[in-house]
Amino acid sequence: MGINKEKTGKRCASVLAAVLAAACLAGCTSDRAAQQMAYRQTGLDAMRSGDYAGAVAAFDTALSYAPGTVGEVELDICYYKAAAQFAAGDQEGALATYDALIAYDDKDADAYYTRGCLHLQRYEGDQAFADFDAAISNDADNYELYMNIYRNLAAYNLIAEGEEYLNKAFAIKGDDAEQLTSRGEIYLLLGEYENAITELTAALEKKSVRANLILAEVYEASGDAENAEKYYKAYAESGAADSETMNALAEIEMAKLDYTAALDYVNQGLAMEQVTNRRELMQNQIICMEYTADFKGAWQVAQEYIALYPNDAAVQREYVFLKNRQTATAGNETETEIEAEITPAEGGESVTDTEAGAQ
Secondary structure (H helix, E strand, C coil): CCCCCCCCCCCCCCHHHHHHHHHHHHCCCHHHHHHHHHHHHHHHHHHHCCCHHHHHHHHHHHHHCCCCCCCHHHHHHHHHHHHHHHHCCCHHHHHHHHHHHHHHCCCCHHHHHHHHHHHHHCCCHHHHHHHHHHHHHHCCCCHHHHHHHHHHHHHCCCHHHHHHHHHHHHHCCCCCHHHHHHHHHHHHHHCCHHHHHHHHHHHHHCCCCHHHHHHHHHHHHCCCHHHHHHHHHHHHHCCCCCHHHHHHHHHHHHHCCCHHHHHHHHHHHHCCCCCCCHHHHHHHHHHHHHHCCCHHHHHHHHHHHHHHCCCCHHHHHHHHHHHHHHHHHHHHHHHHHHHHHHCCCCCCCCHHHHHHHHC
16 A cells, blocks of 8 residues: 555543643643633744744643643644644654553543544555544544545555545545535545535535535536526525635736636735735736736735745746746836926927037
């Protein structure tokens, strides 16, 4: 299957058990709960700023303020801690935290799934598949789980193995709007577009808003840009659209060479409260501004983009082009100003003319 099956090290002791024991000795007050939430927020802020080591430290402090029982807050903090540990490059620490979550609750499908993803990233195939199977055995009716497992496996070129999980999802019974939509999305991932359209059309009849989005993706994947645009717009007009939808609509307009309409969608996407694809939107914003001759605006966006994503070689080239254009434009403006200073107003004389007349 193309994965190194190297075994991991020994299981670490349960972090949650240690936290619980310490908390029992310390007692519980409303002030402790407030402190816990404050450190949790500090950890989240540190993650957003890229300070993952600081985030781990904050989450550890938050856990030290746990009450005498482990609840949803403590579990939530542990999940964030594991994510911060992995982002900081501490894979062993992240695995230990997931181990602790599973040791505390061996029915926790989310913990098995996320640990499986980590094993996959470490090229530990046996452990990854074992965790994915355990996740499904504990949450067998969750369509999203099957699809997420597929996406992770496909990212490592394990498409056939991923499709096996997708096909297992068809065992889920039911035909309500969301189930029909999810089955349609699975058919989309499998490349079975006609089956996807059948399921999603039935979902629309049952008032599924999300079915518009998946139908748009189906038509886009099958090369039907007209219907793709129709359903993307229906989804956007429903009020449920996100920044990804706005970018998809922008790219449809860009394919039609309507960069003004595309730029409008891009700007709507960037103005949303939650922007999950800022990088792609900003790339398209630069392109659309160039094609609408707003080179000054494109230059400003390019500067912001390079500050956020300094390693993007393609946009670096665009950055240089726009910078040179700005320099050339500034030079031309200077020349124009100089010419204006020495050019006489209508009916007047230039310095040269006056001097010539004096001679």
